[in-house]
Amino acid sequence: MVDMDKIVSLSKRRGFIFQSSEIYGGLGSAWDYGPLGVELKNNVKRLWWRDNVYLRDDMVGLDAAITMHPKVWEASGHLASFSDPFTGCAECGRHYRADQIHDALWSSRWVRSLRERLTKGNNAVREIEKWLNGDGKKLAPNLPAVKRPEEIKSLDAASDLRVVDAFDQLGGSPNPYEVEAIIKPFLLGQSHLCCPNCGGVHLSPPKPASLMLETFLGPVKETATKTYLRPETAQGIFVNFDNVLQASRKKLPFGIAQIGKAFRNEITPGNFTFRTREFEQMEIEFFVLPGTDEEWHQKWIDERFAWYLRYGIRKENIRLREHEKDELAHYAKRTADIEYLFPMGWSELEGVANRADFDLKQHSQYSGKALEYFDEESKQKIIPYVIEPSAGADRSTLAFLVDAYHEEEVRGEKRVVLKFHPELAPIKIAVLPLLKKNDRIVETAKEITADLRRRWYAVYDDTASIGRLYRRQDEVGTPFCVTVDVQTVGDEKAPADDKVTIRDRNTMEQVRVSLSTLEPTIEKLMNGKWAEVAQEHGIKRA
């Protein structure tokens, strides 16, 4: 699995994702999508919308406002209980989500640096001692063992031996749990946990912190209406249930889909775009007759899981995790999370919940407007049950980016390639002239680019040698390069053959096709038919 630093650095270098307000030192919890990032994320959203709205008869779309009547958040329960427990470090002042501090600690800079020191075969005690007097001082100055390294020397022979013995059992480089087993008794002494930032052991008892971001509507703060930036898009769907029902004349079961920004005052944003305070959600509220909810819930779990596989997520990197009974939200009958193996470990990509009739009931009660459905069969008014597949556009984009990342060795050189599904790739085709000094080649390449652009995002590039240009396109995941050469346009020795070379990113194989069939050929390639095209035209020898 690629580490996150590589993804962050590639993202910046090639224009996928930048730190927000970087020239002012950056804002830790927000990220900006650059020229290629906006294409990738738009493709994720477009495919989600196409597959869930356009390709189904039972779904319609919605785009509700970010600011809503404050009562919405009373009814939904967010004002009373949308909070996470937090703890603070008395020594450096950092705050953490109390239920995530363990994970934050074992992936913190200081634990990672200590872990790098610990390799089998070395004297663990001596390595730790060196670390305490070197990197430890910089990275975890408040760790008790860093403050009093001399105490290490006074450890009795038995505990020294215990550490070394434990370490000697390990093979290769230790995993976080093995490191934990070594350093916990050794460095933290009596304390159970310590600060991921400075190593301090004085952490406050957990207290709840609201995740709602307040804002004021109106020019004078004292008289303005206090409201909130929505923490989820779902409530915009529930409060519009009756509007959509009346306008669309849909019958149960049917769903409403929405993509939009949501805001949460997260205690510990981090892991790149995985957890931010401003993010985009792709949510569906699928309304069903009570009694059919369990079956529909399972259908949606299966459908959403298959969606990620369809667009290239490798099956070993995705799994379902059923919520335990004590983890379920009070209104949920059942919830299953779709998790992805991100560089920091298995984490939620999407939650698929059976919310029963909680939301419509709450809004009916708080607004005084009945949010009901007339069931023709039973001739009764009922409150539908709802199934909610709730995905993050940013988390999906990050998962697709991480999953696409490959490093390969090609003729003794490292090739970095993003193996995006063609539908997700930011640039679909790069048109490259073999010789940029040949006017006819350049002109033809530009004409081809202009033609292809009517259907696909295509770019023209002549800023380097062909080998470099291919590598650059590999690194941003462009599935196909079209190259125009002397044979295409002809010269005094031979007439034009009106053919171009298409190179496949994944196999690096090339075929030569006639300009008149370029568009239908590319269409086939976009549908994953490289093998068929290669057979039809024969692989070109390099």
Ligand code: ATP
């Ligand atoms: P987590 O447990 O990771 O905080 P959650 O269970 O609170 O997530 P939901 O309320 O189910 O998340 O939100 C649905 C989806 O919205 C998540 O699966 C995720 O993809 C996305 N999401 C939620 N919070 C964030 C965030 N802070 N940053 C980016 N995406 C988020």
